Amino acid sequence: MKHAKKTSNGIFITLEGCEGSGKTTHSDILANYLKNSGYPVVRTREPGGTAFAESLRKLLLDPKSKISPLTELFLYEAARAQHITDIIIPSLEKGRVILCDRFTDATLAYQGYGRGLDKQMIELLNKIASRGIKPSLTIYLDISAGAGLKKARKLKKGTDRLELEALSFHKRVRKGYLALARREPKRIKIVKVQKSVGGTAKLVAREVEKRLITWHSKI
Numbered sequence: 001m002k003h004a005k006k007t008s009n010g011i012f013i014t015l016e017g018c019e020g021s022g023k024t025t026h027s028d029i030l031a032n033y034l035k036n037s038g039y040p041v042v043r044t045r046e047p048g049g050t051a052f053a054e055s056l057r058k059l060l061l062d063p064k065s066k067i068s069p070l071t072e073l074f075l076y077e078a079a080r081a082q083h084i085t086d087i088i089i090p091s092l093e094k095g096r097v098i099l100c101d102r103f104t105d106a107t108l109a110y111q112g113y114g115r116g117l118d119k120q121m122i123e124l125l126n127k128i129a130s131r132g133i134k135p136s137l138t139i140y141l142d143i144s145a146g147a148g149l150k151k152a153r154k155l156k157k158g159t160d161r162l163e164l165e166a167l168s169f170h171k172r173v174r175k176g177y178l179a180l181a182r183r184e185p186k187r188i189k190i191v192k193v194q195k196s197v198g199g200t201a202k203l204v205a206r207e208v209e210k211r212l213i214t215w216h217s218k219i
Contacts (some may be wrong), residue, residue, distance in 0.1 A: 011098070013139070016103070016105050022200065030201070030204055040094070044098065046103055052082045065161055080103075081128075105177065107122055136215065149170050
C-alpha cells in the first residue's frame with residue numbers, strides 16, 4: 001500500500017474467497033465490529049461500489065450475458081478504475097478503514113487461473129486500473145471448491161454467471177488464490193472457513209486486529 005500511504009492515513013482491507021466462502025457475511029460482521037470499536041468504516045465491493053461499476057456488475061454476473069474471457073477482464077478493470085477514483089482514493093485520504101469484497105487478487109484468481117488468461121497481462125492491467133494501490137491486508141477465506149459452490153447455490157434463489165461454471169473452473173480459482181497467498185504471505189492471510197460463522201469471524205477479527213495495531217504505529 002505504499003502508493004496510498006503517501007497521501008493518506010487510511011487503511012485498505014480486502015476479503016477474498018471462492019463462491020460460498022462467506023465474504024459478504026464476514027464483511028458485514030467485521031464492519032459492525034470495527035464500527036463498534038470506533039473506526040470510520042467504508043464498505044464496498046468489486047465489481048461495484050459506484051453507479052457505473054454496479055451497472056457493469058449486473059452485466060458480468062447475469063447468466064444470460066455471453067462474454068468472452070478478454071471482454072470480461074476489461075469490464076472488471078473498467079469497473080475497478082472508476083471504483084478507485086470515486087471510492088478508494090477519497091476514503092483513504094479521509095483516513096477511513098476500507099473493507100472491500102474482492103479486489104485485484106480476484107481478477108488474477110478468476111481470469112488468470114480460472115479462465116487461463118495471461119497472468120502478466122492481468123497484473124499490468126490491475127496495476128493501471130488500481131493506480132498501483134494494493135491492500136494493506138487481504139483475508140482469504142478458504143473453503144473447498146465443491147463445498148463452497150454447493151453452499152452458494154443453496155443460499156441463492158438464482159445462480160449468477162460465475163456460479164454456473166464447472167467445478168473444475170472453481171478448483172482452478174481456489175488453486176490460484178492459494179498460489180497468491182504463498183507469494184505474498186505478509187499481505188494475504190489464509191483463514192480456513194470453520195463450521196460456525198462465529199468461529200470464522202473470530203479468526204478474521206484476529207488477523208485484522210494485528211494489522212490495525214501496525215497501522216496505528218505508523219500513523
